[in-house]
Amino acid sequence: MKDLATLGHRIRHYRSDAGLTLDQLGQRVGVAGSQLSLIENGRREPRLSLIGSIAAALGVAVSELLDDAPPSERAGLEIELERLQRGSVYASLGLPAVRPGKNVADETLTALVGLHRELARRSREAIATPEEARRANTELRQKQRSLDNHMASIEDIAEREVAAVGHVGGALTHRSVTRMAERLGFELVHVDDLPHSARSVTDLENGRIYLPPASIPGGHGLRSMALQAMAHRVLGHTEPESYADFLQQRLEINYFAAACLMPLRQSVDFLREAKGKHDIAVEDFRDAFGTTHESAALRFTNLATAHLDMEVHFLRVGDDGAVYKAYENDGLRLPVDVTGSTEGQLVCRHWSSRVAFARTNRTTEFYQYTDTPEGTFFDSTQTGSTSAGEFSITVGVPFVHSKWFRGRETTNRLTSTCPDESCCRRPDTRLSQRWSGKAWSSAKLHAHILSPLPSGTFPGVDDQELYEFLERHATQAG
Structure with missing residues (x-):
């Protein structure tokens, strides 16, 4: 059904032109005037058969009632005001809604809509900050x-x-x-x-x-x-x-x-065949559909649980160990800050996402088992580079699902106890004693962390x- 507010205004417009009250129109179409009032106020969706009866009673075509355009400039302002007052920005103020009845002058209505538009614009500008982005991204x-x-x-x-x-x-x-x-x-x-x-x-x-x-x-x-x-x-x-x-x-x-x-049916067929052969590989999935490795890895997460019956995790990590993107539904403990955001946090040095940067041959995927406090995970990692630096793309699963993947025979196995700082964040005692207090370094600052996004x-x-x-x-x- 089209926008109910516009439909209601168009019914009211043609009813007024016909000189009918709500009760009079209701008698002609067989419904109570109170029910028509709800329809005109956009609070109830009428059946198509009732719309046809209303159109016939008012002497207009059904298409006239279902037109997307407000019946008048005034009606357009009323519809917009009602929509804006239902929005989260106005609701957060805790103020009562203003009903744009007949007693509200056109100039007053225009001013109210203008104020709401400006409020919405300023709200959009105010929230375009990295802090808000992190909070919203965590919720998503x-x-x-x-x-x-x-x-x-x-x-x-x-x-x-x-x-x-x-x-x-x-x-x-x-x-x-x-x-x-x-x-x-x-x-x-x-x-x-x-x-x-x-x-x-x-x-x-x-x-x-x-x-x-x-x-x-x-x-x-x-x-x-x-x-x-x-x-x-x-x-x-x-x-x-x-x-x-x-x-x-x-x-x-x-x-x-x-x-x-990577269409659903073809992708699921491809992955199920690979699973049947115990040979799932993101690089094959990527090449079969001509996409990037990252796109194929993310697409795999869309399908793994719903169609392959396995939980999974995904990571895009920079060469400094910082998380750019992450997803998990398999229990892997992602690094997070106090707000629950993982973007920008550092992953363990023993995770495949960082170990893969150290290998010489990067033409194929790197495989590793990682023992963590949450269990053992199997990971497949591919590295790449952009003008901004190197990055890695990792897809992983709990040990129980590793049997379906290429590379499961790998002997690469490391242990991670992060977020315990003794795992990889504290420097070696010998090196700490050797260099503590004897060096000074200037940090490379990621400017975008401090800068608001363009408004x-x-x-x-x-x-x-x-x-x-x-x-x-x-x-x-x-």
Whole structure:
């Protein structure tokens, strides 16, 4: 059903034009006037048959009642005020809602809506800080853990979109991605002047999705970026109202892109076959669908519990040992700060995620068993590098599930007792005695830890740069 508030306002508009009271209209359609009042106030969803009866009684087409547009400028303001007052920003103030009745002048209503818009804008700016991001990210990680990192509704949508362009197996081609965009009314345009703070930009007015140049290394990333941009439309996203909302949307578009690039049925069939051979390997999963190792590892976490009956953990760790991304539902104790956030925390030096950096041959995955206070875990780690430095991608499972994986015969085995500081955080006694008080070092500071993200409609994206980019390309296209 469409937005109930708009539907209610349109019914009230045409009822008033017809000169009917609620009770009079109710008599014509066979319902009480009080029930119609609930419908007009957006508090009850009417059956389609009742909408048809109301339309007939008012002498208008059903399509007129179901139109998305408010029936008047005043109605649009009333709908927006009601929506804003239901939002979390206004609710947090503990103030009563103002009902925009007939006695509220148009000027007063306009001023109230304007104040609410500004309140929402300032709230978005105020929360775009690393501290808020960590809190929201922690809550989102806990939520995904409760879902086993599996989102069935998005799986269904992705399967439908991929099937609509005739894709049946193998890696999703750039041509298929382009056709998916065209079905949604978008043209993919590659440019070399994207805003510095944006990975892609979607021009909703002119139906264009702007992406980096098609010749950049690792073209598979362009497919993912295009799919993420389309996902906002496919999943019905609106402008994020909070940082938590922004992170949820980002998670959903990443999930949609992965579910398109590595479709559910084909992925599960591939992994079940590998499990049957006791030869699951993320590198094979990656190569079969032409994605990055990180994408394949994350996609594995979407499917492992829901379809392969195994718990799992995932880590992306920098060469300094800091966590960039993490997920677990297998009991691995992730390093966390006092707020419960794991991003930026250091993993144990004995974990596969850090040990893998020391090996010479990095062309294949590194395998290791790690004994911890929570049990023994089997890990598969692949290292890589970007302009920002090296990183590792780890997928692991409890010992009981290691039998399904390639590399299970490894003799690499270490013990970790972290967060006990005696495990790996205290320096060797001999070295400590040798150098304590005899050295001085200046720390490398990660500036982004202290800096707020650019404030804007979309957290992290500079509005001025974004709008100047859109204007520039709209003018060129025109």
